[in-house]
Amino acid sequence: MERTIALRSQITAGLVAGIVAGIVMDAAYLAMQYATGVPAEKLLGLYVFVASAVLGPSAYGNPNAIGIGIVLHFCVAVGWALGYVYLVRTQPQLLRLPWLSGAVFGLVVYVFMQLVLLYAGIYHRPASPAELAMQLLAHLLFYGTTVALVVSLMLRRA
DSSP states (O other), X not given: OHHHHHHHHHHHHHHHHHHHHHHHHHHHHHHHHHHTTOOGGGTTHHHHHHHHHHHGGGGTTOTTHHHHHHHHHHHHHHHXXXXXXXXXXXXXXXXXXXXXXXXXXXXXHHHHHHHHHHHHTOOOOOSSHHHHHHHXXXXXXXXXXXXXXXXXXXXXXX
């Protein structure tokens, strides 16, 4: 019975961490884009791009693409967070330094997702060093570190 409760709290930690980190990452990334001069009406293009991984070029111009992109983005965010929880189960020392383990995790997520985009045929190099910096900051700090902090907080209380 105790193992079921522990597993339930781990799954809950992964779900919550993925959703929170997805929101934090998106808010930060959209704010960084806006601050660098991206017009407000183009900010949601990020989700159309995400949807294009599944829909292909038909995502552009599809009124449902933004919603599909948001759902897909959060499914991926939760999936990676559950993967981090699995890592914590096998490497509990990751809970001791969530800032460091989260940043490394965010880097792994960034690199792997770039490979996924390459395989899907929609990869494009960052247009500038500033864009690369925004992408790395969004993944390392706002996604990876947020996942690690939320998981650490939730599992230490469980």
